[in-house]
Amino acid sequence: MATSHLRRLIDLWLGTDSAQRLRLRQTSLAMLLMVLSVAMLHYGVRIGGGESGLLLWGWTVCSLGGMAVFYAAIRSGWSLRAGDPSLTGAQIAFAICAAALGYAQAGPMRGACFPVLTLILMFGMFQLRARSAFGLSVFALGLFALVMGVMAVVQPVAYPPAVEIGHFLMLACMLPAVAVLTARLSRIRRRLSDQREELARALAQLQAIATRDELTGLPNRRQMQALMDQELLRSQRHGYEFCIAIADLDHFKHVNDQHGHAAGDLVLRAFAQASQGALRATDVIARWGGEEFLVLLPDTAMPLALAGMERLRERVAELRTDVGGGAQVAITVSIGLTGHHRGDTLAQTLERADRLLYQAKDGGRNKTAIG
Numbered sequence: 088m089a090t091s092h093l094r095r096l097i098d099l100w101l102g103t104d105s106a107q108r109l110r111l112r113q114t115s116l117a118m119l120l121m122v123l124s125v126a127m128l129h130y131g132v133r134i135g136g137g138e139s140g141l142l143l144w145g146w147t148v149c150s151l152g153g154m155a156v157f158y159a160a161i162r163s164g165w166s167l168r169a170g171d172p173s174l175t176g177a178q179i180a181f182a183i184c185a186a187a188l189g190y191a192q193a194g195p196m197r198g199a200c201f202p203v204l205t206l207i208l209m210f211g212m213f214q215l216r217a218r219s220a221f222g223l224s225v226f227a228l229g230l231f232a233l234v235m236g237v238m239a240v241v242q243p244v245a246y247p248p249a250v251e252i253g254h255f256l257m258l259a260c261m262l263p264a265v266a267v268l269t270a271r272l273s274r275i276r277r278r279l280s281d282q283r284e285e286l287a288r289a290l291a292q293l294q295a296i297a298t299r300d301e302l303t304g305l306p307n308r309r310q311m312q313a314l315m316d317q318e319l320l321r322s323q324r325h326g327y328e329f330c331i332a333i334a335d336l337d338h339f340k341h342v343n344d345q346h347g348h349a350a351g352d353l354v355l356r357a358f359a360q361a362s363q364g365a366l367r368a369t370d371v372i373a374r375w376g377g378e379e380f381l382v383l384l385p386d387t388a389m390p391l392a393l394a395g396m397e398r399l400r401e402r403v404a405e406l407r408t409d410v411g412g413g414a415q416v417a418i419t420v421s422i423g424l425t426g427h428h429r430g431d432t433l434a435q436t437l438e439r440a441d442r443l444l445y446q447a448k449d450g451g452r453n454k455t456a457i458g
């Protein structure tokens with residue numbers, strides 16, 4: 088009960104979109120860091136004997152308010168319009184300004200600003216390009232140099248110039264090191280994302296190879312078997328009919344013998360394209376093997392299936408394929424078409440379609456036999 092309330096509260100804070108959650112988690116961490124830094128600064132001012140004056144409270148409100156604005160910009164989805172929806176660069180630049188102004192007020196605690204500054208720049212390691220990270224480091228170094236210089240002049244007792252020079256030299260060593268580490272991480276990130284893209288492409292290619300016939304681009308036997316298994320389950324669950332047809336090119340051996348195997352391949356491709364065009368979008372034709380093709384007509388009763396297969400047969404009979412050298416090849420197709428009967432196995436239905444195909448062949452070819 089308590090965990091579900093907590094989860095709802097977290098969902099309310101971070102939203103439910105996974106990419107947004109990641110951005111908001113990062114911003115929440117930055118907000119927490121800001122709250123701790125503000126508390127630390129107030130403590131520093133107190134132990135330094137200073138007063139929590141208007142300047143300190145103004146800085147406190149601006150620092151916390153600024154982070155709240157970043158949170159709201161991301162949570163509302165407004166930042167999705169920006170180049171970087173997590174607003175990392177802007178958040179880091181803002182936090183550097185807050186740290187530099189904090190440094191000017193922290194008095195004896197100001198040394199604590201350096202680890203905080205390093206942490207701020209480390210946020211860029213997960214998001215920023217090397218050039219932006221380097222730019223932000225230079226910006227931080229410049230801004231701190233300015234603040235240290237001004238403070239050494241305005242309050243030389245609290246900010247002795249010699250100490251400030253030491254602080255500056257420390258920063259000048261530390262910040263480039265952070266920038267170099269960020270650049271290295273950025274390169275690793277880019278390499279990983281390139282590898283991920285390559286893997287996704289290879290996977291898509293493998294999927295195509297595993298499910299498509301290379302010559303015709305039609306689904307292959309394995310894919311068709313899976314589609315038929317699915318269709319069988321659907322028809323058992325919902326009680327609708329489906330039909331299966333086996334289409335076999337007539338005297339295809341003659342095409343190969345007369346025009347060569349390459350010409351035969353062209354004809355097979357042309358047949359695949361023409362049949363796909365003749366079928367409805369929901370019907371599937373697959374290469375079952377050699378010059379034999381299997382058609383699955385989901386949720387279709389026999390009269391409609393017959394009309395579809397006759398349309399296919401006629402379209403194929405009209406087809407003329409250029410096979411080079413000015414020669415054109417005409418082909419016909421014989422078809423065995425049957426409906427799947429309740430209680431039958433797919434193998435039984437396929438056997439029936441095969442028998443019907445041979446009836447169509449025996450009946451003179453270029454025919455559709457039904458049963």
Ligand SMILES: Nc1nc2c(ncn2[C@@H]2O[C@H](COP(=O)(O)OP(=O)(O)OP(=O)(O)O)[C@@H](O)[C@H]2O)c(=O)[nH]1
Nearest residue numbers: 335336337338339340341343348349351352377378
């Ligand atoms: N070019 C080419 N030919 C193929 C391919 N697969 C099978 N064949 C050929 O298809 C022909 C099938 O011949 P048969 O089984 O005798 O049948 P048919 O000549 O079509 O005669 P019927 O089916 O009785 O009308 C063979 O010559 C096979 O070599 C292929 O991928 N490319």
